[in-house]
Amino acid sequence: xxxxxxxxxxxxxxxxxxxxxxxxxxxxxxxxxxxxxxxxxxxxxxxxxxxxxxxxxxxxxxxxxxxxxxxxxxxxxxxxxxxxxxxxxxxxxxxxxxxxxxxxxxxxxxxxxxxxxxxxxxxxxxxxxxxxxxxxxxxxxxxxxxxxxxxxxxxxxxxxxxxxxxxxxxxxxxxxxxxxxxxxxxxxxxxxxxxxxxxxxxxxxxxxxxxxxxxxxxxxxxxxxxxxxxxxxxxxxxxxxxxxxxxxxxxxxxxxxxxxxxxxxxxxxxxxxxxxxxxxxxxxxxxxxxxxxxxxxxxxxxxxxxxxxxxxxxxxxxxxxxxxxxxxxxxxxxxxxxxxxxxxxxxxxxxxxxxxxxxxxxxxxxxxxxxx
Numbered sequence: 001x002x003x004x005x006x007x008x009x010x011x012x013x014x015x016x017x018x019x020x021x022x023x024x025x026x027x028x029x030x031x032x033x034x035x036x037x038x039x040x041x042x043x044x045x046x047x048x049x050x051x052x053x054x055x056x057x058x059x060x061x062x063x064x065x066x067x068x069x070x071x072x073x074x075x076x077x078x079x080x081x082x083x084x085x086x087x088x089x090x091x092x093x094x095x096x097x098x099x100x101x102x103x104x105x106x107x108x109x110x111x112x113x114x115x116x117x118x119x120x121x122x123x124x125x126x127x128x129x130x131x132x133x134x135x136x137x138x139x140x141x142x143x144x145x146x147x148x149x150x151x152x153x154x155x156x157x158x159x160x161x162x163x164x165x166x167x168x169x170x171x172x173x174x175x176x177x178x179x180x181x182x183x184x185x186x187x188x189x190x191x192x193x194x195x196x197x198x199x200x201x202x203x204x205x206x207x208x209x210x211x212x213x214x215x216x217x218x219x220x221x222x223x224x225x226x227x228x229x230x231x232x233x234x235x236x237x238x239x240x241x242x243x244x245x246x247x248x249x250x251x252x253x254x255x256x257x258x259x260x261x262x263x264x265x266x267x268x269x270x271x272x273x274x275x276x277x278x279x280x281x282x283x284x285x286x287x288x289x290x291x292x293x294x295x296x297x298x299x300x301x302x303x304x305x306x307x308x309x310x311x312x313x314x315x316x317x318x319x320x321x322x323x324x325x326x327x328x329x330x331x332x333x334x335x336x337x338x339x340x341x342x343x344x345x346x347x348x349x350x351x352x353x354x355x356x357x358x359x360x361x362x363x364x365x366x367x368x369x370x371x372x
Contacts, residue, residue: 230261
C-alpha cells in the first residue's frame, strides 16, 4: 500500500445483517436523528411517524402547541398506535386494538373498564417519551436514555465544517418553507451514501450539470474537504439551477462572502445540509436494511417564493439530478460489496482521505462487537 492510498472498510460492513443491526442499536438509536420538519405539524393533533433504528416514533403537537415524541407502541399489548405516516387526531391517540387512549402529552386517559382497574397508574402506563429538540426548523429525536450533547454531535458538526455556528445561522433556515420534497428509495447501504456525499472525486465523471455550475468540483475536491470553504459559482453562472440561469434573490441574512458559493455539511449519522444563496437542500436518511436506505430531500425557499407560487423547478432539477446520479452510483457499488474482490475493501485517494475519519468513527461506535 503506497503512502497516498489508505484502506476503506471491508466489504462485509456494507452487507452483513449483524453489522447493520449493531449500527441501528449503537448509532441510530443512540444519536440525535433529524426526524421531521416542524412546520409539517402545524396545529394541535398533527402527527408524523418516523422509523429511528428499529423503533417507530410518533411526533405530535400537543394542545399547548408543544411538540413531543413517543415510542409508537401501546403500553397494553404492544400494538402500533399510529399506522399512517402522518395525519391529525382531535384530542387523543387511541390504540386501534383495545382502545387504550392517550392524551397528546402521552398520559393514559382512557381504556375500556379502566375505572375497574385501580392498580393502573395513568402516568406509569403512559407512552414512553423520546427526547426531542428543535433546530433549524426541524425536529430532532434521540432514543438514548441519556442523549449525547446536541452541541457536540449536531451543531458541533456545523462548526467543524464552517468554522462557526453563525455561518449557518445567517441562512435563517427555520424561517424557510418547503418548496419541494422528494423521497428516494435507494438500494444501497447508508454508509455508501454518506461516503459519496463527502467526496467529489466522482464529480467530473457523473455530475456534468453540477460541475458546470461549480467548476472547481471537476478537480476532485469536495467543498467540505476544507474548513470554511465554499465552492464558488462559475463565471457567467447566475444561479444554482440546472442550466446556471438566474435563481431567486439571496436570502436576507446571507452575507456577501457567502453569496455565489455552495457549502456542504455532513451531520452524522444521517443528515446532509447544502447551502446556496437563495435556497437550502437538506437530506435525511433512514436505513431500513443493509442494502436499502430511504432518503427524504427537502428544498427550502423563502416564504415569499413558496407562497407566490414561483417556479422552483430549475433549482430543484439541479440537485434532483445530482441525487439520482449519486444514488445510481451507490447502487452500482452495493452488489460488489459482497464480491471476493472487495473482501478486504478498497482504497481512498488523497482527496478522499477525510472519508477515512468517517470509517474510524463507525468502527469506534460499533466497538468490540464488530465482525472482522
